[in-house]
Amino acid sequence: MSGVKFELQKEVFESTKERLHGVVTVQKTNRKKKIPAYLCITGSIERPIRFTIYLVKKTEKGFKRKQEWTLSSLKESNYKSKESLEFDLQLEKSYHWLAQSVEEKDAFFALLHQICSRMHRPPKFLNFHIDEEDEATRNVNMAIVSVPKDTQMIESGDEEFGLTEREEFDLEKVLGRAENAVVNAEAFMEQLAKELSILDGENIHSIMDSEAQVNSLMDSIDKSISQLEEIENELVDYEDAVTHVKSAVEKIEEENSQMGTAAKNNQHLLSELTNLIRALDFPVGSQILNADFNSVEGIAKATKDAYALKEALNIEENIHPALLKMRSVADQKRRLEKFKQKFSQNLMSHLAKLFIHHGNISSIDSSSTVQALRLPIINLMYNELTPYTKLMGWLKVMDSEAYGSLLKTYTLSIQKIYEKNVRILFEEARTRISGSATTSGKLSGSTNDLRIRGRFFGKTRSLANREGDTESQGSGEGSVDSSERQHFYDILEQVLEGLEPSVNTEEKFIASFFCLEIGSSSSGNVSIVSPSKGSAGGELRRIMSSLFSAIETELNSFLTNYEKMEASFCMGAMVRLGNHALKAENTSTYIGMIFGSVLVQEKRSFDRLMNSYVQAINDSRLPRKAKPGILAFVTDFEDFAVMAESIFGNSARRSDLEKWYVKMLTAVFDGIMRLAGESGKTPGEVIRMENFHRLHSILSRLKVPALEQQKKDAKIKYNEALNGYVTKYFGRPLIKLNEFFEGVQAKVSQGVKESEIGYQMAFSRAELKRVIKEYPAKEVKKGLESLYRKVEKHLSEDENLLQVVWRAMQEEFIVQYKSIESLISRCYPGSKITLEFTIDDILLFFSEIAQSH
Amino acid sequence: MKEYKIVVLGSGGVGKSALTVQFVQGVFVEAYDPTIEDSYRKQIEVDGEQCTLEVLDTAGTEQFTSMRDLYMKNGQGFVLVYSIAAQSTFNDLEDVRDQILRVKDKDRVPMVLVGNKCDVDDSERLVGKDQGANLAQKFGCTFLESSAKARINVSEIFCDLVQQINKEVVPVPKPKKRKCTIL
């Protein structure tokens, strides 16, 4: 065993500067092949001692370290039992080994236990008892490593007790030399003692020899000590000095940083003060109170100063709130506040004077309103006021009370101008309408005397007698001719054009001058943002309506007044107003809104008027004449449509008219049918024929694409009526022949061949000849003549359809003639029987009769 | 026969007239002619009862906004129309609804929110159906997407409104907010 140990120490651990303390020969428990291996415990020669466990294998080439673990990685060791060779070590994992002998195992465990017991956190030892240790130690002759008692075993391994290998070796050598002398121990001892005393003597000798040297050494040591002390003293002095300097430097440093803070603070204070002074500074001072508002330069300067004052008064925004508490700040503020009040007072009274002045001068002269039929644009005032715009903006922010009162003054002063001029404008418009009308006299004079009706109401009363009409039935003679109508519309147009620019300019001026501008409506007329939305917009609207409230009332009364004389004026009024109100540039303007509301009124009048027409058509009766002819409402419709077309043309409001066209025509169609059914003497077919014929030609002339369907319907209805009339009144002039051939047909349908009809008693050739004889040419002509007279009596001159009807009858006669002829030739072939007159005769009769009338 | 006064409101060009004419006359008006004001009458049967509707088609153009107060005062039920192809027409309706409640001085007024032109391509749609539904929920009213062109939900709008008006309890005047103060 010790041989192996020796070899291991030499071959394996010498090179790593480790000492092998214990070894056990082991096999892995689970290995079949029994290659022996050695589990070694070593400690480093160098301090601190590090203990390591190695697993070493022996191969042909010698020992080889297979694995190594530090001792501290040992967590647990299991001795198992005294009878078994097995044991376990719990390292990074669990290892199971078989020792070669119990003794080796015991010795290994004893060693392990001993080393580990000194460790900080010793591993657990299972099934291992200390008392066995001594025995084992005794039994196995192994080097026992003594471990320093010090708990910090690894760091501070003190002197190692026990014999080192060299000592052992020396001792053995000494003992070896004396081997023979063992027998003679006493002599040996003596020899030893002798040698010892010699050695002692020599020792003392050499000690004595070195005394002098020692003494001199001591001296020099003493000397160096005293020198050291000196140096030390000096060092202390130096240190004192350095400490002094250090504290001085520290003091300086502190002072320095304090000075820095002070400087920074000063800077802060300075900038704060500069800020404050700049904010509060108002170099103009009381000069602002002497501002000259009468020149453009003066106004510009006053504006600049006023904004500087505003800036100065706005200090809250620029400086720390705490600074506001400063007396001087408060004082300055008060001073500035006083400037502001005084200045705004000055500004206000100056502007108020201007407003009043302009209100007065501009309302004196209204000649331009009269001459041009135009509301004046107060450019003189706008030009004079515009330079003050920025000051006004200042006032609005700085002194809303003054601003409000100025707004009021302005409204009151300017109102007069517009109120007066609006009134004059409408008066002039009335004068011009009646003035030009003197030729016909219809629109002149006082309204009470006027009895003006639309032309087409006068001619026929059917449409004129509308519900709620105060006029008497006989009022038809006074009617407005188209030139008067045109004149009225022209004046109306001039009025609208005369109002618009002035109102728009005023609105723009107020919006900018009083800072009431609102973001213009972005989406054009696709937006219905209520004007009351923005407060600025609402305010603007409010001012505008107090300035121009007269327009809406004047315009409304102007229109109602003339529409009372001529209801159809609302049509043109609607078109003209529509053009102005729905102009894109009037989308969100005040005048656009005024026109809009008046337009709604006009639209309502228009709807009422149209409705009354429809009603009139529905209420119309047949005239008491023998021949009703063309019904009044049919001609009325044409008159109306011609006039309406001239008014509406291609205007944007055309669709409103077309809606009523359709309704009116429905009433006309229904009316014709209704009255045709009621007629006594004149056949209904004639009424329908004549009226639908007329309606068709009216619609053809009108060429309104929207009425294409109605035109077609009229044509169809006319044809139906014509056919109906011809069938009914032409009838069958050759009635007996017709009846004869009806009999023939009946036989044929019973199965008698057509060629054999002649052999039937009732239908013999003789019988046929007899019937034919009853219709000689002369009789036929006579019959046609009386028919012509009847038709003539039915038809009216209005539509002159006699020729048309007569021709239709001629055609009908020829159709009948041809059908009889063909039946004769089929049923009586080769009989050479013919009627007593030819087609040529028929044509001759018809034309002769027509010409003779 | 019971009469119902219905007012159709909404921005210009959203199809108020097209819807009204489709409802009353059963035809689609392709052309766009800004309305001034048109009034129509139509009889329909709602819940087995004949009733006459007087439908007032109003102008969406801004110039006529001053008439709105009057319309709102006289109307019993309101059709609030926007076009699903124009966001601004949708945004405008909140103000209209507020104005109705203000004029009527009520918390609830019979009303239908209508997103018209629902026949247009998806690519042209700018107002989502959910946006409409959300607004209607906020208004506490019915919501329908309609098309005057494709005749979708046209009569439904008016029937629903009649039902709402029928359901309306006899109006108890809203208590004035001002309280008596004892001096």
Ligand SMILES: Nc1nc2c(ncn2[C@@H]2O[C@H](COP(=O)(O)OP(=O)(O)OP(=O)(O)O)[C@@H](O)[C@H]2O)c(=O)[nH]1
């Ligand atoms: N695709 C489509 N177009 C529609 C529909 N409804 C209306 N339109 C079109 O939209 C345009 C405007 O329709 P209107 O009914 O005149 O609009 P409005 O709302 O009456 O407009 P204002 O009278 O100006 O207020 C017209 O060209 C219509 O043809 C719809 O359901 N679908």
Ligand SMILES: [Mg+2]
């Ligand atoms: Mg419309």
